[in-house]
Amino acid sequence: xxxxxxxxxxxxxxxxxxxxxxxxxxxxxxxxxxxxxxxxxxxxxxxxxxxxxxxxxxxxxxxxxxxxxxxxxxxxxxxxxxxxxxxxxxxxxxxxxxxxxxxxxxxxxxxxxxxxxxxxxx
Amino acid sequence: xxxxxxxxxxxxxxxxxxxxxxxxxxxxxxxxxxxxxxxxxxxxxxxxxxxxxxxxxxxxxxxxxxxxxxxxxxxxxxxxxxxxxxxxxxxxxxxxxxxxxxxxxxxxxxxxxxxxxxxxxxxxxxxxxxxxxxxxxxxxxxxxxxxxxxxxxxxxxxxxxxxxxxxxxxxxxxxxxxxxxxxxxxxxxxxxxxxxxxxxxxxxxxxxxxxxxxxxxxxxxxxxxxxxxxxxxxxxxxxxxxxxxxxxxxxxxxxxxxx
Numbered sequence: 001x002x003x004x005x006x007x008x009x010x011x012x013x014x015x016x017x018x019x020x021x022x023x024x025x026x027x028x029x030x031x032x033x034x035x036x037x038x039x040x041x042x043x044x045x046x047x048x049x050x051x052x053x054x055x056x057x058x059x060x061x062x063x064x065x066x067x068x069x070x071x072x073x074x075x076x077x078x079x080x081x082x083x084x085x086x087x088x089x090x091x092x093x094x095x096x097x098x099x100x101x102x103x104x105x106x107x108x109x110x111x112x113x114x115x116x117x118x119x120x121x122x
Numbered sequence: 123x124x125x126x127x128x129x130x131x132x133x134x135x136x137x138x139x140x141x142x143x144x145x146x147x148x149x150x151x152x153x154x155x156x157x158x159x160x161x162x163x164x165x166x167x168x169x170x171x172x173x174x175x176x177x178x179x180x181x182x183x184x185x186x187x188x189x190x191x192x193x194x195x196x197x198x199x200x201x202x203x204x205x206x207x208x209x210x211x212x213x214x215x216x217x218x219x220x221x222x223x224x225x226x227x228x229x230x231x232x233x234x235x236x237x238x239x240x241x242x243x244x245x246x247x248x249x250x251x252x253x254x255x256x257x258x259x260x261x262x263x264x265x266x267x268x269x270x271x272x273x274x275x276x277x278x279x280x281x282x283x284x285x286x287x288x289x290x291x292x293x294x295x296x297x298x299x300x301x302x303x304x305x306x307x308x309x310x311x312x313x314x315x316x317x318x319x320x321x322x323x324x325x326x327x328x329x330x331x332x333x334x335x336x337x338x339x340x341x342x343x344x345x346x347x348x349x350x351x352x353x354x355x356x357x358x359x360x361x362x363x364x365x366x367x368x369x370x371x372x373x374x375x376x377x378x379x380x381x
Contacts, residue, residue, distance in 0.1 A: 002253050013170075028159055038314070106167060106288075107168065112161055
């Protein structure tokens with residue numbers, strides 16, 4: 001439900017990272033890393049991104065989403081495992097104190113940029 | 123109250139004194155040529171701006187010695203009634219303030235104002251109803267409080283078990299309210315919320331005799347997601363369990379402020 005806000009932030013992050021030397025920027029792809037524990041619905045995000053990116057250098061850009069699994073480490077026995085089911089108890093010693101190593105990501109990793117001015121020059 | 127700040131990072135950057143067109147990468151951007159363009163590495167959290175604002179709120183709360191609770195739940199869990207009963211027991215001994223997030227009415231704020239605590243209503247209807255309170259909304263709402271005159275600030279978040287869990291607002295502790303008229307499996311369906319919270323209220327227990335709800339199973343599900351999390355069985359209607367809940371708030375406040 002907050003995907004529109006997320007989409008706008010993504011657009012802002014990418015826009016502000018485009019070097020000023022690029023005269024006619026067009027973003028082809030944006031790579032995101034989204035942890036499985038993040039409260040983001042990817043389909044909603046794509047829809048919001050499509051709408052919000054209109055008339056920006058990101059219009060028509062593809063969102064490539066890397067889904068990051070939830071990795072945990074037990075604070076008692078050190079066991080590391082991937083959480084696939086909503087069970088946050090150590091699979092080895094049944095301890096309940098654990099550190100989440102991944103799964104909460106909501107990151108813009110990189111984007112693919114074209115300068116259309118250069119493209120036309122060739 | 124207008125809710126545009128989260129959606130308008132430019133304005134904030136100016137406020138923070140940053141020049142406008144700078145890359146936000148932490149290190150230098152690396153650009154490599156690939157077919158049909160170049161790849162620009164960014165590696166930045168999407169909620170970075172919110173997180174930084176939340177950190178700023180947290181610093182301010184620490185400086186003013188205000189303990190902040192973020193109260194979350196699905197709609198209709200009895201959050202507002204619980205808060206009314208909580209304020210009755212805390213005010214005036216503890217100087218409380220409340221921020222209420224609601225999509226478009228002031229009904230909750232009106233109810234809570236009876237307690238005598240200052241209440242600030244934040245409506246999130248500008249874009250058809252925002253689903254959570256973000257850090258900048260709290261920062262804006264703080265202009266209506268004298269923080270020097272507060273010991274405890276309770277934020278009643280928008281009724282929703284998904285989005286609020288994602289947004290740090292600078293709070294000290296997060297609490298989720300689950301009512302027995304919902305399913306026992308709610309914790310399993312909304313694991314992030316139950317992972318992120320520090321305590322849970324299992325509310326409306328006065329209704330248990332009339333329902334098939336298995337309170338033990340609900341608790342077991344909470345602990346499957348967040349082992350050892352304190353769970354308080356409460357009834358805002360009869361007052362059952364509220365003493366333990368309020369004792370928990372006082373203990374956490376003491377931990378922070380040493381008072």
